[in-house]
Amino acid sequence: MEKKRVNLDMKQYGMFIALIVIYLIFAALTGGKNLTPMNINNLVMQNGYVVILAIGMLLCVLTGNVDLGVGSVVALCGASAGIVMMDYKMNMWVAIIAALAIGLLVGMFAGFFIAYLSIPPFVVTLATMLMGRGLTYTLLQAQTKGPLPANYNFIGAGFLPTYKIFFGDGILDLVSIFVAIIASVALVWAELKSIKTKKKYNFALAPTWQTVLKLGIELFIIWFFFYKLARYNGLPFVLLIMVILIGIYAFVTTKTVAGRQIYALGGNRKAANLSGIDTNKVFFWVYTNMGVLSAIAGIVLSARNGSSTPKAGDGFEMDAIASCYIGGAAVAGGSGTILGAVIGAFVMGILNNGMSLFGWSTDIQKIVKGAVLLGAVTVDVLSKRKKN
């Protein structure tokens, strides 16, 4: 039987490699400060909401648009949760449902104007951005509301159950180690299954050494990451939320009819329409979804801060948009991946984190982040041009 071989697409891993390189650079600059268990934990907790927003934003970017309103919706939903708990003295479940409902409503509001009245998304979401922020200030009377109840704060700052043992000069959480083992087994199993399927259908396979190297790096990162978390305080609850959302959305975008319809719409709206895709419906749900994810991010943020503030989420839309572009999504729409957006979000996160540890001010951080965004997209565009 003829054996087909195909090299792994390096571009697919380019941003991933860049992520590692940036991380190592800051490891060197800060003398390893960003390698500490506590810092790894902080990376997850500080970037949780940007990752959540980037996931939703990717869908908007796939349609060839953006949602400028997410920062405001984050604040509005956080504020609603705070008001329900503090002013109306209701329990946290009611607060969570209220926040999600408001996110859903804002999303549907924007989606309705975009999909059924054909108002450009840029304009609609610019409006929701202004309206959302104004509404938040009004609702909170420009005051910070807090402290929020501890069981609510668990969402943003809590950890999953642990089983700690003494290990070396500190402790080790066996639950994290256990999860790492499961993740490793799952990863290897998935790779083997994919190879098996490819063989069955006689598809091209990557050379064995490349597959082994790829698996090796992935396993190393998993173990590095979970070991560090195990040495600190176990698995943050935010990590669980992130992993679940990434899993769901990666599945939806690659393996479902609805997900592929978004790509088809972004690639050519007219052709998508004439292929039986209700593009208005796609637009509506993409922006509605963004509203709900903004609400989740709003809950996580307010829970981590332990308070609802009117300034919450300021500029988050830009971080989320930048994450998508850094992660390789096309500005014109139709191309990009959830994993790319997540990696993009972590690139931003590691930059923020590293520069803070290094002692650079937020002003300088903005300059660097801007330059990285421009650089990443430039490299992406140029490499695509070279191909043609």
Next chain:
Amino acid sequence: MSDYILEMKHITKEFSGVKALDDVNLQVKKGEIHALCGENGAGKSTLMNVLSGVYPYGTYEGDVEYNGEVCRFHNLRDSEHKGIVIIHQELALSPLLSIAENVFLGNEQLSMKGVIDWTKTRQRAQEMLAKVGLEHENVNAPVNSLGVGKQQLIEIAKAMAKKVELLILDEPTAALNDEESKKLLDIMLELKRQGITCIIISHKLNEISYVADAVTVIRDGKTIETLIKGVDDFSEDRVIKAMVGRELTNRYPVREGVTIGDTIFEVKNWNVFHPDDPNRQVLKDINIEVKAGEVVGLAGLMGAGRTEFAMSVFGHSYGQKISGTVKINGEEVNIHTVKDAINNKLAYVTEDRKTNGLNLIGDIKENMTIAARPKFFSKRGVINGNDEILAAEEYRKRINVKANSINQVVGSLSGGNQQKVVLAKWMLTQPDVLILDEPTRGIDVGAKYEIYCVINELARAGKAVIVISSEMPEIIGTCDRIYVINEGEIAGELSSAEVSQEKIMQCVMAHNRKDDGNGKEES
């Protein structure tokens, strides 16, 4: 001394090791219309890009001699300076700017440095329009208010404004109907009288024999031969033979083994109004029926309402206030969306593959399966990826899409192969009725033949096939029966035994007269 305005000698151009042009020679006499023929990918456009400086001097081997001197163009501007203007198939007009602005785009009429003299611009634009037979157009109207045919003429006016000596037209009539094409070709003849030399790239051989004084045929990056009118055999068959390198005995494959069955597609009393103007009726009482295994053509001039008919039937994708009934397999069906159409086994292979048919940044597999996916390649909304790959692979082989793999991006394929992908997309929805709208526009003779073979295969499988085409020989060559549509009405029905181009035109003309007659009676 020499009477050649242009001599391209031993041109060789490589793209990363692959020779796109291999020792090509082209000689064009002053004041003639010289046609350049060849299948898609033969190297015609590459050659013209060398000539116009898109590929700068130094990136190719060989000499370009223009008016007896060797040229070293580094960009388009250099060649335009010398009076060489190229008009691409995709028009380079800015749709919202006025005609006058477009005519002098990049060549503005100035009163002083950087300031536009509007009076002069409009005046001169008027002069240029007169040269291309558009003297009655308002120079202040936006270009997108004109039809494609007139926009093409605006491009020529634009070239005239640049004091063109050598005009290159790349498939100028690809998007035009017969009438508009004729007008454009006559303008070319008029330009020739004014002493302008033209090079025309075209797939339409009847047009070439109408205007051209000489034909150079290119195949696989090499010059095959140059035929001169009045000296050599200039017939279409002769040119085709040179293009494909073999005698194409029949441009339309014979349809064998087809049994024509019952009527499976029927449209009755179909009325449609214009999407923007509820008072303007676009289609009036159209009645059409197609039997299983039958290939039926919709002939007519551009704008007659054929595409509008197809789109309005296909899930109300065009028009408003639509009335009438559609029967598929004997049952009346309600088709209000494209999804309904797909579910009722109706497929519409769209015209203009780039804007309506394909996601150009998506790969072959993605494009092939997009329409069939909800029904055949997914379960409760989750895609079965392996099934998709197998199906796409099967169709790639079956209709011979030339590509490295089904993961190749569609935008990088040639026109013919793109068209095959669109066709596969709709075949995968397993329809009983297929409407093919301009299935072979802008693709080469070989790919056309393959598409006709697919049409035959569909007929053999007992599908009802409707072909819409502006190329009358194609309709005549492929269809069992033809409806002639004119101004939104059926002007006549012709069987394949009686049909000819003249008959079709007679139908249209008779219908026009009848219309005029009715108008008089009413007034």
